[in-house]
Amino acid sequence: xxxxxxxxxxxxxxxxxxxxxxxxxxxxxxxxxxxxxxxxxxxxxxxxxxxxxxxxxxxxxxxxxxxxxxxxxxxxxxxxxxxxxxxxxxxxxxxxxxxxxxxxxxxxxxxxxxxxxxxxxxxxxxxxxxxxxxxxxxxxxxxxxxxxxxxxxxxxxxxxxxxxxxxxxxxxxxxxxxxxxxxxxxxxxxxxxxxxxxxxxxxxxxxxxxxxxxxxxxxxxxxxxxxxxxxxxxxxxxxxxxxxxxxxxxxxxxxxxxxxxxxxxxxxxxxxxxxxxxxxxxxxxxxxxxxxxxxxxxxxxxxxxxxxxxxxxxxxxxxxxxxxxxxxxxxxxxxxxxxxxxxxxxxxxxxxxxxxxxxxxxxxxxxxxxxxxxxxxxxxxxxxxxxxxxxxxxxxxxxxxxxxxxxxxxxxxxxxxxxxxxxxxxxxxxxxxxxxxxxxxxxxxxxxxxxxxxxxxxxxxxxxxxxxxxxxxxxxxxxxxxxxxxxxxxxxxxxxxxx
Amino acid sequence: xxxxxxxxxxxxxxxxxxxxxxxxxxxxxxxxxxxxxxxxxxxxxxxxxxxxxxxxxxxxxxxxxxxxxxxxxxxxxxxxxxxxxxxxxxxxxxxxxxxxxxxxxxxxxxxxxxxxxxxxxxxxxxxxxxxxxxxxxxxxxxxxxxxxxxxxxxxxxxxxxxxxxxxxxxxxxxxxxxxxxxxxxxxxxxxxxxxxxxxxxxxxxxxxxxxxxxxxxxxxxxxxxxxxxxxxxxxxxxxxxxxxxxxxxxxxxxxxxxxxxxxxxxxxxxxxxxxxxxxxxxxxxxxxxxxxxxxxxxxxxxxxxxxxxxxxxxxxxxxxxxxxxxxxxxxxxxxxxxxxxxxxxxxxxxxxxxxxxxxxxxxxxxxxxxxxxxxxxxxxxxxxxxxxxxxxxxxxxxxxxxxxxxxxxxxxxxxxxxxxxxxxxxxxxxxxxxxxxxxxxx
Numbered sequence: 001x002x003x004x005x006x007x008x009x010x011x012x013x014x015x016x017x018x019x020x021x022x023x024x025x026x027x028x029x030x031x032x033x034x035x036x037x038x039x040x041x042x043x044x045x046x047x048x049x050x051x052x053x054x055x056x057x058x059x060x061x062x063x064x065x066x067x068x069x070x071x072x073x074x075x076x077x078x079x080x081x082x083x084x085x086x087x088x089x090x091x092x093x094x095x096x097x098x099x100x101x102x103x104x105x106x107x108x109x110x111x112x113x114x115x116x117x118x119x120x121x122x123x124x125x126x127x128x129x130x131x132x133x134x135x136x137x138x139x140x141x142x143x144x145x146x147x148x149x150x151x152x153x154x155x156x157x158x159x160x161x162x163x164x165x166x167x168x169x170x171x172x173x174x175x176x177x178x179x180x181x182x183x184x185x186x187x188x189x190x191x192x193x194x195x196x197x198x199x200x201x202x203x204x205x206x207x208x209x210x211x212x213x214x215x216x217x218x219x220x221x222x223x224x225x226x227x228x229x230x231x232x233x234x235x236x237x238x239x240x241x242x243x244x245x246x247x248x249x250x251x252x253x254x255x256x257x258x259x260x261x262x263x264x265x266x267x268x269x270x271x272x273x274x275x276x277x278x279x280x281x282x283x284x285x286x287x288x289x290x291x292x293x294x295x296x297x298x299x300x301x302x303x304x305x306x307x308x309x310x311x312x313x314x315x316x317x318x319x320x321x322x323x324x325x326x327x328x329x330x331x332x333x334x335x336x337x338x339x340x341x342x343x344x345x346x347x348x349x350x351x352x353x354x355x356x357x358x359x360x361x362x363x364x365x366x367x368x369x370x371x372x373x374x375x376x377x378x379x380x381x382x383x384x385x386x387x388x389x390x391x392x393x394x395x396x397x398x399x400x401x402x403x404x405x406x407x408x409x410x411x412x413x414x415x416x417x418x419x420x421x422x423x424x425x426x427x428x429x430x431x432x433x434x435x436x437x438x439x440x441x442x443x444x445x446x447x448x449x450x451x452x453x454x455x456x457x458x459x460x461x462x463x464x465x466x467x468x469x470x471x472x473x474x475x476x477x478x479x480x481x482x483x484x485x486x487x488x489x490x491x492x493x494x495x496x497x498x499x
Numbered sequence: 500x501x502x503x504x505x506x507x508x509x510x511x512x513x514x515x516x517x518x519x520x521x522x523x524x525x526x527x528x529x530x531x532x533x534x535x536x537x538x539x540x541x542x543x544x545x546x547x548x549x550x551x552x553x554x555x556x557x558x559x560x561x562x563x564x565x566x567x568x569x570x571x572x573x574x575x576x577x578x579x580x581x582x583x584x585x586x587x588x589x590x591x592x593x594x595x596x597x598x599x600x601x602x603x604x605x606x607x608x609x610x611x612x613x614x615x616x617x618x619x620x621x622x623x624x625x626x627x628x629x630x631x632x633x634x635x636x637x638x639x640x641x642x643x644x645x646x647x648x649x650x651x652x653x654x655x656x657x658x659x660x661x662x663x664x665x666x667x668x669x670x671x672x673x674x675x676x677x678x679x680x681x682x683x684x685x686x687x688x689x690x691x692x693x694x695x696x697x698x699x700x701x702x703x704x705x706x707x708x709x710x711x712x713x714x715x716x717x718x719x720x721x722x723x724x725x726x727x728x729x730x731x732x733x734x735x736x737x738x739x740x741x742x743x744x745x746x747x748x749x750x751x752x753x754x755x756x757x758x759x760x761x762x763x764x765x766x767x768x769x770x771x772x773x774x775x776x777x778x779x780x781x782x783x784x785x786x787x788x789x790x791x792x793x794x795x796x797x798x799x800x801x802x803x804x805x806x807x808x809x810x811x812x813x814x815x816x817x818x819x820x821x822x823x824x825x826x827x828x829x830x831x832x833x834x835x836x837x838x839x840x841x842x843x844x845x846x847x848x849x850x851x852x853x854x855x856x857x858x859x860x861x862x863x864x865x866x867x868x869x870x871x872x873x874x875x876x877x878x879x880x881x882x883x884x885x886x887x888x889x890x891x892x893x894x895x896x897x898x899x900x901x902x903x904x905x906x907x908x909x910x911x912x913x914x915x916x917x918x919x920x921x922x923x924x925x926x927x928x929x930x931x932x933x934x935x936x937x938x939x940x941x
Binding site: 041095097126239275420479495 | 502503504505506510511513514515517518523526527528529530531533534535536539540541542543544545546547548551552554555556557558559560561562563564565566569571573575576577579581583585588589590592593594595596597598599600601602603604605606607608609610612613614615616618619620622623624628629630632633635636637638639646664666667669670672673674676677678679714718740741742743744745757764765766767768769770771782788789790791792793794795796797799800801802803805806807810811812813814815816817818820821822823824825826827828829831834835837838839840841842843844845846847848850851853854855857858876878890893894897902905922923924925926927929
């Protein structure tokens with residue numbers, strides 16, 4: 001590249017020292033506090049006048065006692081012990097750690113969105129209903145489906161919602177079925193959701209292309225199969241080329257096709273799950289549509305369906321009436337609520353603003369750049385790492401240290417830890433389960449070519465470097481490798497559980 | 500339009516050359532021609548940043564905001580509490596906001612330690628020994644509590660108080676279609692749950708204080724649980740921890756709840772925070788993530804997600820929960836707000852809610868035609884029976900600038916209203932509220 005601007009590398013981040021940060025409980029000093037309250041003029045009854053003795057606490061619940069200054073310093077120091085997308089590249093496969101536009105933060109912080117009670121009547125919340133109805137519609141257009149629910153608060157919740165839709169539909173069309181097919185490369189949430197949906201998991205193997213083995217799938221299909229859950233592109237980053245054949249085979253036995261939207265970002269504007277024959281689609285708005293991951297959440301997992309499943313969707317849903325106003329409506333055969341209120345509304349608002357800003361043209365550009373970046377890096381690493389499925393990938397690819405493990409005992413975990421020293425977050429390791437010593441790499445579209453070069457250089461240095469050094473890594477991070485076995489063996493889940 | 504793809508055209512051309520390709524379309528060669536979307540997405544072209552914000556502001560303007568425009572007396576699991584500047588400025592630092600799940604603990608000590616502190620705080624409030632790193636909301640926490648109890652006892656039936664938030668019970672019913680769990684709804688008589696007999700339940704689920712605001716008799720619930728060999732599951736309002744004895748003090752096995760009151764604005768219902776805590780004997784069945792303390796290679800204190808073998812990515816179809824993404828950021832905000840309140844601030848918050856509730860309740864019960872729905876003691880919320888339907892009162896009072904409460908469904912009598920009073924409500928607001936209330940029920 002002409003320019004050398006390794007934007008995604010974080011080795012310049014300043015660190016003041018190597019001490020542990022004390023907990024808020026250690027920083028407590030009796031009598032200190034930050035809180036202050038509004039002047040209300042309400043009579044100041046005593047606790048004894050308000051609560052009967054059998055329910056009144058003897059002692060206040062111990063929290064922590066800090067000045068505002070000390071607690072701000074504490075959490076700021078904690079933030080400095082945390083890697084983030086805003087700090088540098090985060091090529092975690094399947095997690096889609098792309099940059100989250102700041103405008104979405106501002107959009108979701110508008111007081112007209114944040115200061116609205118979820119039980120306020122529809123005539124007072126027309127803006128929210130319109131936003132949600134618009135988002136349902138645009139998500140349907142992106143996925144090629146007919147109707148959607150925005151209630152599921154995460155991808156796994158979307159999966160379970162989809163399975164309950166499947167169950168309700170079969171209940172009305174020929175009765176109970178017992179099995180759901182998933183590929184051996186599927187995310188762990190798929191089989192866990194299948195169990196909670198009341199189904200038995202049937203696993204279908206991948207073939208030597210890394211795709212669903214269609215012959216093996218046919219052997220597993222019968223009239224007790226409720227459906228199949230597929231991620232496309234799959235977790236190896238490969239497009240399931242036989243999807244039309246798979247769809248026909250599943251539909252032939254009366255089954256439904258469920259699309260796990262974890263990798264939807266790869267195909268935006270290129271193809272749509274609806275066109276592939278899927279009946280139910282969940283989307284991870286925190287992956288594809290740039291809702292930040294928040295250290296583990298909140299996300300949002302809307303589910304879109306084809307016409308025949310629309311009456312079963314969770315409700316209530318926002319509907320535009322003939323009079324031009326929005327109201328809540330329960331779908332005719334709704335499976336019921338899947339969230340306390342209307343889903344993770346502010347996360348939905350963020351995604352809505354992201355889609356508005358990108359538009360149909362921009363979303364296609366997202367997919368193109370994501371796939372371009374993944375294939376560039378895959379090609380860059382050829383001959384350095386094993387590429388067990390070395391064919392054109394979509395938004396991510398899977399490399400392996402299988403050969404390096406034999407030649408110099410360099411494992412995927414060591415590569416992950418060494419990469420931290422190089423100023424990058426690690427890829428996903430040891431997933432999918434069907435690849436030995438897997439490194440699942442998803443650069444995302446928001447990393448520049450220069451960042452990719454720096455990442456490729458770092459990965460090459462690690463592969464050619466000293467394996468003993470790699471096993472010592474990381475050395476420059478706030479802590480070094482942690483003793484996970486001890487954490488499980490001598491469980492200390494709270495400050496008060498310490499000896 | 501706004502764009503977040505950094506590549507220049509020249510760079511794209513150079514990268515394609517490196518791949519031996521001549522166009523971006525070639526990247527999608529593995530997508531069968533018949534499936535390709537002709538003509539692009541039917542989605543409007545992208546907007547610039549200011550134009551996008553203008554659209555979002557337009558939507559926001561079509562909502563009536565809680566605050567001076569609409570003084571909020573509605574609760575029911577979503578409360579109009581103060582969110583201090585410290586929470587907004589600190590919990591929403593981009594290091595916390597833009598991090599992933601802490602899979603690499605060496606570079607995730609910030610989120611991990613904040614969660615460890617959060618877990619400790621939730622245990623102190625609930626009187627439990629272990630708390631997870633959060634679930635989605637109050638409803639999902641109830642679902643997971645039922646899943647834990649049925650797995651622990653090998654029984655399928657759960658006694659559920661009708662005093663549990665009706666939306667949460669609806670979610671429980673939705674998910675029970677998959678798990679096959681059965682619920683026995685138990686009536687609320689004069690504000691307190693009357694437990695069904697002869698059912699051999701896995702557990703009892705009770706809300707404390709309940710949906711109608713009443714302080715349930717947890718000691719009695721514990722006795723029923725013991726007599727049946729069942730677990731006691733308590734859905735707890737964490738604000739009540741400032742004044743009321745904790746569910747743990749009454750012998751609860753699992754405590755769940757909605758954590759929104761600490762650090763999260765009303766937000767039209769989400770993202771909120773599912774609280775989940777239990778006694779240590781149940782830790783192997785704890786849903787979601789758990790952070791534990793350990794040491795690093797140099798023996799220094801460190802934190803890591805632990806007991807990972809419970810989780811879906813390892814146990815797959817044998818996992819008892821499918822939770823992966825949770826509400827970590829909201830849990831961090833909760834920890835910051837609790838630290839800001841401190842021990843005395845939490846007590847004062849609860850006290851102020853209770854005082855406002857008593858003042859408002861007395862003002863409304865002084866109005867001719869307004870009757871208490873029951874005689875049980877309340878804490879921060881109360882229900883009244885009114886001569887006109889609750890929906891009518893809410894509709895009319897909006898014209899006077901109040902969100903009057905939540906109309907009670909048929910389950911609780913058809914002419915009732917649930918009213919909540921937080922520490923934000925002033926005497927003037929309550930007096931005007933009562934005056935308007937008197938006018939609209941005539």
